[in-house]
Amino acid sequence: MSAVNRDTKTQAALIALARTRRMQRALAHAYLHRDAPLPTLHSSLGYMTTTARVTEDEDAAAIGHRMTVLGIARPEGVAYVVEEIGDDSAPVVYRLYLRGARQGHLVPLHAWYDHGDNDDEIRARIAALAPLLDPVRPAATEAWMLSTRIVQRRALRVSACASLPIRKYALQLVVEPVSGYGPSGRSTVTAFLSPHARLAEVWSLARTADAPCDLAIARVTFTGIPSGTGLSKDTVVLLTAGPFRDSIDSPVRSGC
16 A cells, blocks of 8 residues: 555656646746747737648649639529639539528539539530520629638648648638628638638629629638648638528519
């Protein structure tokens, strides 16, 4: 029993000694730097978001993913979105649901790719679909503002170069009208390297240019591809002014 008690006391004494030494070093460090200015918030955030390069391919910086709105299928209550992914690959076609339980969800059109993803075939289908859709109308981007919030921050490592870290973020995007009146929306994306985003375009879903509408689609560009110094990727955010149960073809929406 005495040996057990002696070991327990020794371990407790070592822990207490380590804490005392850490406190002494902290006090000595604080005394030596007592006249140094306090770190600013800007430098602290810069330290947290700085990351290392993950590839030496300089040509990769010219490649990114770009989204465009092909048009609206009002009977279906969806907007068709095309994402160009470069490298002579077939574009990805999405449905953006404008009403119902899936309102605001961006869903890939899997049926087009069940039997292969031939570039020419996919582009032929896009060309055949475009005349059947109602066009969207560009809106003034200055009428909306984008705010971002990091929901989750974590570091990853790339297997090809295991010694270099790469940062990954769950980034929340909120698009709101500057005036406080009008459609707004939010979405969460996965960003890499830098949690920066930019509001690139906004499209109105009104039938005519002079008709008011409380539905719009915003295109937001962010660092979403972990290659090189970080390549740009687009996402589209549905902006709504009413509850999700409203329909885009409702007469209350004045032509939307």
